[in-house]
Every structure is written in C-alpha cells, then in structure tokens.
Amino acid sequence: MRIIILGPPGVGKGSEAEILVEQFNIPHISTGHIFRELFQQDSPLGKIAHEYIDRGELVPDDITNQIVRHRLSQPDAQNGFLFDGYPRSIPQAIALDQFLEEKGWQLDAVINIHADDELIVKRIGGRRICENCGRIYHIVNNPPKVENICDTCGGRLIQRDDDNEETVSKRLEIYHRQTEPVIDYYEQSGRVIHADGSQTIEKTNQDIMKALGEHH
Numbered sequence: 001m002r003i004i005i006l007g008p009p010g011v012g013k014g015s016e017a018e019i020l021v022e023q024f025n026i027p028h029i030s031t032g033h034i035f036r037e038l039f040q041q042d043s044p045l046g047k048i049a050h051e052y053i054d055r056g057e058l059v060p061d062d063i064t065n066q067i068v069r070h071r072l073s074q075p076d077a078q079n080g081f082l083f084d085g086y087p088r089s090i091p092q093a094i095a096l097d098q099f100l101e102e103k104g105w106q107l108d109a110v111i112n113i114h115a116d117d118e119l120i121v122k123r124i125g126g127r128r129i130c131e132n133c134g135r136i137y138h139i140v141n142n143p144p145k146v147e148n149i150c151d152t153c154g155g156r157l158i159q160r161d162d163d164n165e166e167t168v169s170k171r172l173e174i175y176h177r178q179t180e181p182v183i184d185y186y187e188q189s190g191r192v193i194h195a196d197g198s199q200t201i202e203k204t205n206q207d208i209m210k211a212l213g214e215h216h
C-alpha cells in the first residue's frame, strides 16, 4: 500500500498513521519526525529545518523533497509506505508525482483527516511525545500507562517545542494557505478519502479502514 495522510496540525495524522502502518505493515514516513530526529542528532540540515519549525513555517520545498527522495530509496520503502505530513505544498505534490513516476509506482490512497481549529488547539495543548521513539500521547485522551514514561521504549515524554500557542496559530494559518490546496490537487484525480478526525482515534481508524476497503 502507498498511502498519504493529509490534515491540519494536531488533527491526529501521526496517531492514525501509527495504527495504519501496523495494519498494512509499511513504514511510517513523517517528515516532521525526520526533521526532529535530524535536529536531535545535531545535523546541519536539522538545524536549518528547526528554525522554520520553530516559527511554525514550512521547511523549504527543496530541502523537504530531498529528504523524501532519500527516504524513498531505502529498502523498507520499496513495497509500500505511509506519508504523514508530506506533501504539504503544491510544489511538494508535484515533486512526489515525479518520484512516483520514476519508480513506476502509484498511490493507493490519499486520506484527508479533518476537524475544526478549536478542537485541534485542545489536542495539541495536551500532547506529549516520547523523546526517544517519537510515540504520541495525550495527557487526557491517550495517556501512557506510567506518567511521563513511554509504553513502548521507556523513554521520557516531552512537549514539542512548536506546541506553544503562538506557533500553533501560525501552523494553522500556514496549513490553510499552503497545504489545503494540496487536497484539491489530489481531488482532481478523484483519489481522496475524507475522514472525520473529531471522533476517537479508534473510530477514525475504523472509518478509514472501511473507506480503504471500498476503494479497492
């Protein structure tokens, strides 16, 4: 399966992706996660990306596309993948079309998860992520078994640097301006599944799985 998940910040792309990649046994490719890892590793590219992320802006398309091209060349991506948070601009969508064409691959599904901005702000406020493996939690909706400790790897849970009020409103603004047009881009070829992200994580997953079944 080759899947893209689109949607505003905090709507649950990462949470749904974590489940779907298990269901389909494909790698989870989150450009945001890759940038955060590069920054933690002190890589020069990670430092550049961090400046944009900190301001709530998109990392430039050429950097992002380069990272994705490299990730798609890895052995585990040859039989399928799930993109979470890529493409999020029209130039990225065009670049991805070109990568796919070079490989002779086609997308199986584009999933757009939606919810209103008010709900999103609440979700981001309670989010915690594992500083080691990146697993996503919420202090109320999806807490770890032991407070502040990751169920999967025992890592410490932290808040993301870009999860403050000011940066979140900037991320939402950028989403509406630069990423929403990507939905129309895929809509033109009739490939978009719309999922209601205001439900529980499990219910949204059920809706997505049902739509994927009907899709085939």
Ligand code: AP5
Binding pocket: 007, 008, 009, 010, 011, 012, 013, 014, 015, 016, 030, 031, 032, 033, 035, 052, 053, 054, 056, 057, 058, 059, 060, 064, 084, 085, 086, 087, 088, 092, 123, 124, 126, 127, 128, 136, 137, 138, 139, 141, 142, 162, 171, 197, 198, 199, 200, 201, 202, 204
């Ligand atoms: P990225 O890491 O992709 O962040 P984002 O798009 O802003 O999305 P989030 O990760 O904040 O939210 P999510 O939809 O994954 O929600 P989650 O599942 O965590 O990107 C970060 C930055 O990197 C960008 O701002 C940009 O600067 C840069 N970047 C990344 N990709 C780029 C690209 N392609 N081009 C350029 N720049 C790029 O859920 C949120 C919270 O809600 C969690 O606490 C979760 O537990 C909870 N929750 C989720 N679903 C539910 C539910 N159904 N019910 C109750 N709670 C829920």
Ligand code: MG
Binding pocket: 013, 014, 015, 030, 032, 084, 085
């Ligand atoms: Mg995410």
